[in-house]
Amino acid sequence: MKKKGKDQKAFPGAASAAASALLLTVMAALVFCSIRNKxxxxxxxxxxxxxxxxxxxxxxxxxxxxxxxxxxxxxxxxxxxxxxxxxxxxxxxxxxxxxxxxxxxxxxxxxxxxxxxxxxxxxxxxxxxxxxxxxxxxxxxxxxxxxxxxxxxxxxxxxxxxxxxxTLMFVNKTFLEREGIDMPKDDWTSEEFLDICRQVTKDTDGDGILDQFGCYDYSWQDAVYANGAALFDSDGKYAYFSDVRVEEALRFVQELNGLNHGFFVTSREFDLGKAAFMPLAYSEYRTYKPYPWRIKKYSDFEWDCVKMPSGQEGESRTELDxxxxxxxxxxxxxxxxxxxxxxxxxxxxxxxxxxxxxxxxxxxxxxxxxxxxxxxxxxxxxxxxxxxxxxxxAPHFGKYPEAMKRADSEVERILLGEASMDSGLLKLQREMMAFLKE
The missing domain is CATH 3.40.190.10 (Periplasmic binding protein-like II)
Known part of the structure; x- marks a missing residue:
């Protein structure tokens, strides 16, 4: 008994420390149980x-x-x-x-x-x-x-x-091999893209009608993103159609489309192996390329995907869905x-x-x-x-869908030569700013 009392005097905080530790443990358990019960x-x-x-x-x-x-x-x-x-x-x-x-x-x-x-x-x-x-x-x-x-x-x-x-660039590898052209590298540029399209766009049977093409479905929006430009700010307060990079992108698309001499390339040309390139959403690549989705949608040629080409003033940028x-x-x-x-x-x-x-x-x-x-x-x-x-x-302000619908209509007129590039873009810029402020 004396020894017990002596020990207590030697360590006066031991009992209280143990009690505090026990109290904290009980409190933690109660909090845990409270959360669990909640x-x-x-x-x-x-x-x-x-x-x-x-x-x-x-x-x-x-x-x-x-x-x-x-x-x-x-x-x-x-x-x-x-x-x-x-x-x-x-x-x-x-x-x-x-x-x-x-x-x-x-x-x-x-x-x-x-x-x-x-x-x-x-x-x-x-x-x-x-x-x-x-x-x-x-x-x-x-x-x-x-x-x-x-x-x-x-x-x-x-x-x-x-x-x-x-978005990725879908490439018909068989097509390029037949033309003696190497697969594009992942750091390729819009100029390289255009050069390949020039080489492969031709009349192969001598009937005076083009029957193979460089690309299907490369849009003016693809070119704008690749050239490092934006069309609107994220809040939908400003438009940037007068940006010189937008003009450069549209001129590039005009030149690319001009290779086809008025022929409107459709998905059918690509599916038949008559076009070298097509922008493709990764979801389609993922669905049709690897196991277990070995659906031979494009069955007559070997194909693969690379990054989209980068523009003169930008990078290999795409719009992300x-x-x-x-x-x-x-x-x-x-x-x-x-x-x-x-x-x-x-x-x-x-x-x-x-x-x-x-x-x-x-x-x-x-x-x-x-x-x-x-x-x-x-x-x-x-x-x-x-x-x-x-x-x-991509911007998602409330007016964005309607703004893009209007812009696409006017840009198509410019690309078709129905409106000049300079005045057409200035007019579009004014119209877009007025529309955003409505």
């Missing part, structure tokens, strides 16, 4: 369509989402994630709009193409900046900038990117919804799985960088990383 029995609703967002054939469209849900539910015992299956892609915008009107929109949902600005302006989407700032484990730098910026409006983040589709996901502003489970949104759009396992089971490209850099190399039948991932790094987000 999550217990909660249901998160997720909105998605049943078909590929990229309008190409797809196998099990639910596989990636189901696997992500399984991981999320394992990390959050008692939480269930539910979604309505079987909603077709073309019916999904109407379904989502109906849910919004009823006040029953999902906690987390895919954002239909062309609806992002509308959903944000109507207050349907939760602004994410506060969640991003509070989350020490999240970094916007993990994303390809073009993909991440696509979810931003007026310097506010309303959505995260899930996957993207850049991106699938966004967001959180409903009326969700009563926003913090939990944020964690699920990250599981889909940020966590490595989901993003890496996109390479295997989707037709899009992961938006998180490490998903491609850790893969590396070239798998049989697939594009070199290092090249794909470069394409994603150089790609830019």
């Amino acid at each position: 999550e217990e029995g909660q249901v998160l609703r997720f909105g998605m369509c049943a078909e590929s967002y990229w309008d190409v054939p797809v196998g099990n469209c639910y596989q990636i989402v189901d696997d992500a849900i399984a991981r999320f539910e394992k990390e959050h015992p008692g939480v269930k994630v539910e979604y309505v299956s079987g909603i077709r892609r073309d019916a999904y915008p109407e379904w989502l709009a109906e849910q919004v009107l009823l006040g029953t929109e999902p906690d987390v949902f895919m954002i239909p193409k062309g609806e992002f600005d509308t959903l944000a302006s109507l207050g349907v989407l939760q602004e994410l900046d506060g969640m991003i700032r509070r989350d020490g484990g999240f970094s916007s730098q993990a994303y390809y900038s073009g993909a991440y910026e696509y979810g931003n409006i007026s310097q506010k983040q309303y959505a995260l990117p899930y996957e993207s589709v850049p 991106t699938l966004l996901m967001g959180i409903g502003s009326r969700s009563s489970r926003k913090e939990l919804a944020w964690e699920f949104l990250k599981e889909l759009c940020y966590e490595g396992e989901t993003q890496r799985q996109l390479l295997e089971d989707s037709q899009g490209v992961p938006v998180v850099k490490t998903a491609l960088l850790t893969k590396g190399g070239r798998e049989q039948g697939q594009m070199d991932f290092e090249i794909l990383d470069q394409v994603m790094g150089e790609a830019v987000a």
Whole structure:
């Protein structure tokens, strides 16, 4: 007994320290149980369509989402994630709009193409900046900038990117080999592109009619992006059609189209192996090139893809098409919804799985960088990383679709010679600025 008392005097803080440690352990357990009980029995609703967002054939469209849900539910015992299956892609915008009107929109949902600005302006989407700032484990730098910026409006983040589709240049290798021309390198330029098109555009049977061509479907927008120019600012307040780089791009397209002497090249010419090049969305490359989609859409020749050529004043830039996901502003489970949104759009396992089971490209850099190399039948991932790094987000302000429709009509008149280049672009610039200010 004396020894016990002596020990207590020798270590007067031991008992209190042990009691404090026990108290902290109990408190931590209570907090954990409180959080667990709070999550217990909660249901998160997720909105998605049943078909590929990229309008190409797809196998099990639910596989990636189901696997992500399984991981999320394992990390959050008692939480269930539910979604309505079987909603077709073309019916999904109407379904989502109906849910919004009823006040029953999902906690987390895919954002239909062309609806992002509308959903944000109507207050349907939760602004994410506060969640991003509070989350020490999240970094916007993990994303390809073009993909991440696509979810931003007026310097506010309303959505995260899930996957993207850049544009590549589809090359008929058999065609070039027959003409004695090497495959383009990944750093090729617009001038090299034009030179190859000059060489291969010809009348091969001597009947006075061209029957093979350089390129199908290279647009004036492709040339503008390649030349480092932009047509509008991200907020839709300014237009840049008077930029000298836009003029240079249009003159390039005029020269490219002029090689065909008025013949309108269609997809049929390319499919028959009569054209060397065609810009192609990665989703189509992914669908028709590698296992398991060995659909011989282009069966009579060997083909591959390279980066788009870079313009005189720019880089190999393309417009990036991106699938966004967001959180409903009326969700009563926003913090939990944020964690699920990250599981889909940020966590490595989901993003890496996109390479295997989707037709899009992961938006998180490490998903491609850790893969590396070239798998049989697939594009070199290092090249794909470069394409994603150089790609830019298209504007999505409310008037953008109508502005581009008007611009395309006027630019086509210029390219056809129905309006002069200089005066036509100045007129278009004035009209676009007036339209943006309406």
